[in-house]
Amino acid sequence: MAASAGGIRALTRVISGLSNAMPASLVILLHLDPEHRSHLAKILARATSLPVKEAEHGDRLVRGTAYVAPPDHHLLVGPNGRLRLTQTEFVHFVRPSADLLFESVAASYGERAIAVVLSGTGVDGANGVRAIATKGGFVIAQDEASSEFFGMPGAAIRTGEVDRILPLDEIAPSLLGLMGQKVPAS
Numbered sequence: 001m002a003a004s005a006g007g008i009r010a011l012t013r014v015i016s017g018l019s020n021a022m023p024a025s026l027v028i029l030l031h032l033d034p035e036h037r038s039h040l041a042k043i044l045a046r047a048t049s050l051p052v053k054e055a056e057h058g059d060r061l062v063r064g065t066a067y068v069a070p071p072d073h074h075l076l077v078g079p080n081g082r083l084r085l086t087q088t089e090f091v092h093f094v095r096p097s098a099d100l101l102f103e104s105v106a107a108s109y110g111e112r113a114i115a116v117v118l119s120g121t122g123v124d125g126a127n128g129v130r131a132i133a134t135k136g137g138f139v140i141a142q143d144e145a146s147s148e149f150f151g152m153p154g155a156a157i158r159t160g161e162v163d164r165i166l167p168l169d170e171i172a173p174s175l176l177g178l179m180g181q182k183v184p185a186s
Contacts, residue, residue, distance in 0.1 A: 002098030002128075004031040004120025006148025008043065010168055011118065015066065016047040017172025023179050024114075025061035026050065027069075027077060029101050031094050031120065034072030041068045057085040069096040076104040092124040098152070102128025106135040113137030114178060116171060117162075120152035126159050133161035138178060140164045140171060 003010050007030045018026065032038050038054065044066065045052040053059075055067040061081040069075035073085040074096050084104075091097035098117070102125060105113045115132045117125045119142060129139050139162045141153040146168040156162055166174055 001026060001116040001118065002029040002101060002120070002125050002152070003118035004094075004122060004124065004149070004152055006119030007031070008040070009119070009148065010142060011040075011044060012047045013168050014116070014118070014171045014175075015044050015050065015052075017169075018066075018175065019049045020051060020064040022050065022064050022176070025063060025081075026066040027055070027061075027075065027083075027101065027105070028066055029069040029075060029096050029098055031096070031124070032071040034095065036071065038068070038071050044068065055083050055085065057083065059083040069101070072096075074100045076100060077108050078104070079108040081108075092122055094122070094124055098125035099128040103131040106131035106137055109135075109137070111136035114175065115139045116175070117141045117153050117156040118168075118171075119147040119149050121149045122151050123155035125152050126155040129156045129159050129161050133159075138163050140166060140174060142171065143167050 041052045041054045050066045052066040076084040102115045113132050141156045141162045143165050144150045
């Protein structure tokens with residue numbers, strides 16, 4: 001799941017609809033100021049029963065847990081479920097990069113991969129969406145009406161590889177449905 005401008009609100013709303021019973025891991029990326037320490041994991045943890053932690057190099061993905069990319073590090077997911085942090089070149093002027101995250105998830109999990117592109121400026125994530133689709137994975141983008149900034153979701157949609165364009169409040173139920181979970185009644 002990736003976001004940029006307007007992303008804290010979007011991520012909080014989506015994650016609030018998920019629980020620690022979720023049969024998958026969640027990897028979250030938000031474009032952050034590299035000069036400041038991030039409190040994103042703490043902010044998101046207040047909105048969900050999922051354990052939320054800032055990703056560390058070498059972490060192994062655990063079902064029902066959310067991992068947040070730290071500022072100024074690309075976050076990659078390996079085929080063995082291990083997380084890797086790098087400080088390689090910026091991609092689309094950002095680090096962490098949604099493109100690199102999604103490309104690593106596509107390479108590691110193929111048709112089991114799900115990418116979610118939320119509110120944000122720029123085009124980061126569009127190339128990663130193509131990678132997810134090429135490997136048979138599933139892509140969700142936030143719709144324009146519910147996005148504070150439509151740059152990232154719009155760029156993903158323009159690839160022609162997005163499977164669902166959804167309002168913010170429908171993304172968590174859609175994710176649960178894709179994972180074969182019953183959606184809680186509201």
